[in-house]
Amino acid sequence: MTSKDKPTRPGGKAKGRDKKPHSGSEKPAARAAGSGPAAPAGADEPQRISKILSRAGVASRRDVERMIMEGRVSLNGVVLDTPVVNATLADRIEVDGHPIRGIERTRLWLYHKPGGLVTTNADPEGRPTVFENLPEELPRVLSVGRLDINTEGLLLLTNDGGLARVLELPSTGWLRRYRVRAHGEIDQEALDRLKEGIAVDGVLYGAIEATLDRVQGSNVWITMGLREGKNREIKNVLGALGLDVNRLIRISYGPFQLGELPIGQVQEIRGRTLREQLGPRLIADSKANFDAPIYNDQPAAAEPEAEPADHGKAEWGSKREKAEDKRERALARLDTRRDDGRPSERGRSRGKPEERPARPPVRRNRSSNVWMAPGARPTVEKKPKAAEEDLSPKAVRRAPAEGKRRARP
Incomplete structure (x- = not known):
């Protein structure tokens, strides 16, 4: 006796019910119709057209019904005169002659x-x-x-x-x-x-x-x-x-x-x-939809034109330009020019040599080799001129010669 010859128990499962359904996501009718472009999620589910237009962001349901009674909505090329119509997202729906943009992502x-x-x-x-x-x-x-x-x-x-x-x-x-x-x-x-x-x-x-x-x-x-x-x-x-x-x-x-x-x-x-x-x-x-796109009513910014491929030369050149810009910024911080282009008191301009103004000669009024700040005054009291020794460089050089002249007979 084989498994096919075993008697079935009363109330048992019908023959063929233990088979698993087909793993494909498409329905048998859809598969038999042939392969076509995949419709969006929920496109094959009929809904009231006012609900579809409201979900697409056109207007509220009541306003959509009023627009339909005014003859502003068409379905597959036919102008509607009643809101009691079901449609799907696969249908061609137009409002004032313009097709709707579709359902937006739930936000x-x-x-x-x-x-x-x-x-x-x-x-x-x-x-x-x-x-x-x-x-x-x-x-x-x-x-x-x-x-x-x-x-x-x-x-x-x-x-x-x-x-x-x-x-x-x-x-x-x-x-x-x-x-x-x-x-x-x-x-x-x-x-x-x-x-x-x-x-x-x-x-x-x-x-x-x-x-x-x-x-x-x-x-x-x-x-x-x-x-x-x-x-x-x-x-x-x-x-x-x-x-x-x-x-x-x-x-x-x-x-x-x-x-x-x-x-x-x-x-x-x-x-x-x-x-x-x-x-x-x-x-x-x-029935929230998180797979739909987000429509932006603002115009998109113009994309820059594509540049020809240079096999990395542009990147190397940009790095070089960045290094030069960095050097120029460092030199600019060292520039001591005024806004009017004249050299400041604490520096000089970075122009060409022929453009630089002639530096005035430095006049030294001091008679000693001790540096003193401009406007300073010595704190030691001066001796009388009769007892003051002449320590100037000319007097020092003149002293040995006078001593020799005095020593001659």
Whole structure:
């Protein structure tokens, strides 16, 4: 009896199920279609066209839908009249006759929001918004959650709508810390009861970590940490405890800290740091794309023309030029010329010999071989002229001759 003749047990695996699937990354249908250019990641996944254009940085989804109704968007040469259309990145999508540039790499920025700004793209009341006060070099970004108009501190910005949505969810579990200044009195025991949750006006708020930092006059400073981030959660919870919040600053959002970031400034998180902080689960849930390029809207600088190969001669020549420049700089430090080209009092010019001015003769007025500084006075009192001996060089040379003349008969 062979293995083929063995009876199968009831409920056993079907024949051929124990075979491993093909190791190729392409689907069988794609392999049967023939070999073609590799499509980008996610290109074969149909998505709503408004989502694709929003992720490509064209505009928000609502603005894209309005642009479609105005007839400004075309798909594969057909002008769209409804936003209820699915497309892929492999399709040819044009806005105002220009093809979209594609999806950009997932990026994240830290922004220190000042008070008085509304976290919205357009405010019907005409109040200043966050996006109107961002630096001009930023691309189109979305905010991760919102901060009230009077709330200050850390606000996360990203160009990926999927990432913004995932980081806003309470299931993500990221702790958000706030520094709160409130008017009133409270003790640490009352704040510890917030760890069990609290219900305010029929709304149940989850566990909140609260620490009483200090008392400043009639105000108290409290550090609070929460994971849900419901609308006006801190103000409602502290209001139920008899406190009136008069200042609110968010100092951290998950692993990202406000630190010493100046008010109104933006700081981008490096791609490697962002991947490490998100982790595989959040990257998969948000479908973040770290393989796409980063588009720069600024014109690139003109590249220098390529020089012909000189087999190392240019490098040797550059080293020689550097040595000569170094020597010239050393000589320049020794130059004592004035700015007007005339020689200074403490040196002479480095011009040609015929250009150098004639040096005036040195006049020596001293009658002794002892050097004295100009303007100095001898400290020894002079003898009377009658008793003073003539020690000049002429008198010394004249003395032996006079002695000889006197010695003759």
